[in-house]
Amino acid sequence: MMNRYKNINTALIHGGISIDERTGAVNVPIYQTSTYKQDGLGKMRGYEYSRTGNPTREALEALIAELEGGIAGFAFGSGMAATTAVLSLFKSGDRVLISSNVYGGTFRVLNNIFDNFNISYGIVDTSDLTAFESAINKDVKAVIIESPANPLMTVTDIAAVADISHNHGICVIVDNTFMTPYLQRPLALGADIVVHSATKYLGGHSDLVAGLAVVKDKGLAERIAYIQNATGGVLGPFDSFLLIKGIKTLGVRMDRHVENATKIAESLKTNAAVKSIHYPGLKDDPGYEVNKKQADAAGAMISFELKEGYDIRRFFESLELIMLAESLGGVESLVCHPSSMTHASIPEDIRKKVGITDGLIRLSVGIEDADDILTDLNRAIERSRT
Numbered sequence: 001m002m003n004r005y006k007n008i009n010t011a012l013i014h015g016g017i018s019i020d021e022r023t024g025a026v027n028v029p030i031y032q033t034s035t036y037k038q039d040g041l042g043k044m045r046g047y048e049y050s051r052t053g054n055p056t057r058e059a060l061e062a063l064i065a066e067l068e069g070g071i072a073g074f075a076f077g078s079g080m081a082a083t084t085a086v087l088s089l090f091k092s093g094d095r096v097l098i099s100s101n102v103y104g105g106t107f108r109v110l111n112n113i114f115d116n117f118n119i120s121y122g123i124v125d126t127s128d129l130t131a132f133e134s135a136i137n138k139d140v141k142a143v144i145i146e147s148p149a150n151p152l153m154t155v156t157d158i159a160a161v162a163d164i165s166h167n168h169g170i171c172v173i174v175d176n177t178f179m180t181p182y183l184q185r186p187l188a189l190g191a192d193i194v195v196h197s198a199t200k201y202l203g204g205h206s207d208l209v210a211g212l213a214v215v216k217d218k219g220l221a222e223r224i225a226y227i228q229n230a231t232g233g234v235l236g237p238f239d240s241f242l243l244i245k246g247i248k249t250l251g252v253r254m255d256r257h258v259e260n261a262t263k264i265a266e267s268l269k270t271n272a273a274v275k276s277i278h279y280p281g282l283k284d285d286p287g288y289e290v291n292k293k294q295a296d297a298a299g300a301m302i303s304f305e306l307k308e309g310y311d312i313r314r315f316f317e318s319l320e321l322i323m324l325a326e327s328l329g330g331v332e333s334l335v336c337h338p339s340s341m342t343h344a345s346i347p348e349d350i351r352k353k354v355g356i357t358d359g360l361i362r363l364s365v366g367i368e369d370a371d372d373i374l375t376d377l378n379r380a381i382e383r384s385r386t
């Protein structure tokens with residue numbers, strides 16, 4: 001299912017399987033069924049059991065495969081279920097490298113679950129290609145990168161990491177949650193597998209939890225299909241329907257997210273209360289050039305720290321519009337405190353080492369009026385002055 005539509009704005013709406021063949025309904029129905037009648041022994045109509053295959057989920061899987069430019073997509077009950085299925089490709093003795101600031105749950109599943117199966121991991125700053133290459137040894141079979149990475153928005157050169165990795169037979173897995181295929185297509189940059197927390201921008205409305213994986217290689221597609229059916233972390237038909245519906249408006253949402261984020265990042269940058277800001281859309285951000293080369297925009301995730309003399313507890317409590325909550329990528333603006341929330345599962349010494357300070361604030365810029373978001377931020381910063 002390589003891209004049939006040249007323009008992603010059209011593929012978002014018509015990609016995958018976009019109509020119901022039987023009735024012509026312009027939305028794929030919610031096939032809320034666990035099983036399918038067989039016309040005789042061995043005579044199935046293409047489906048036998050919904051863990052193995054469900055038409056609503058299949059429409060979503062075909063859609064994400066097309067958007068990411070892969071040959072097969074897989075839908076899971078959460079982003080972590082997608083990552084877990086992908087990590088199940090590896091075996092005892094293998095080693096996985098991860099970017100120094102990845103989603104806390106990715107770290108946790110490696111540190112506390114896969115470690116029990118003797119799959120080890122190493123943390124490396126993948127934005128530093130020399131550091132990355134020197135972390136490679138014969139056991140390393142995969143690298144997981146996020147670009148921009150959570151929560152410091154560190155940008156990794158995906159094509160360069162893929163080149164180095166492929167020289168060593170290493171599988172390149174990109175968590176594309178922050179960018180979505182609308183802004184960045186890792187498979188075309190050389191990655192082997194893309195994973196998503198579709199809970200975030202793809203769903204876009206903070207109303208579901210889902211995960212996706214996409215590959216471009218037939219052998220990998222067969223192995224992940226096997227794992228998906230064997231381990232069973234599939235997405236249900238109703239959530240598959242909701243996710244397809246969310247994806248249809250991804251383009252217009254992302255355009256507004258990026259426009260708002262740019263405005264807010266520029267304003268925060270000149271705010272005297274702000275000590276540091278991380279947003280690869282700012283020209284003097286260390287990731288600006290690489291991000292510009294590999295992505296169509298810088299997304300809408302910003303992180304920043306306030307100077308001494310500002311109390312972040314009071315900052316969070318003073319917000320009136322922006323909500324303090326886990327998650328990101330929805331239409332509404334959300335803030336979080338990575339060191340105690342999304343990245344709390346990472347031990348303090350590692351957090352400090354990679355720069356996830358207790359003063360770091362992460363902002364998921366929504367699609368409300370940008371001036372309203374800014375007013376709320378500035379008011380809360382003002383009120384947090386000690």
Ligand SMILES: *Cc1c(COP(=O)(O)O)cnc(C)c1O
Nearest residue numbers: 078079080103175177197199210
């Ligand atoms: C949220 C998130 C995940 C985990 O996804 P869930 O849907 O919450 O399981 C993985 N990666 C990134 C970048 C995320 O933001």
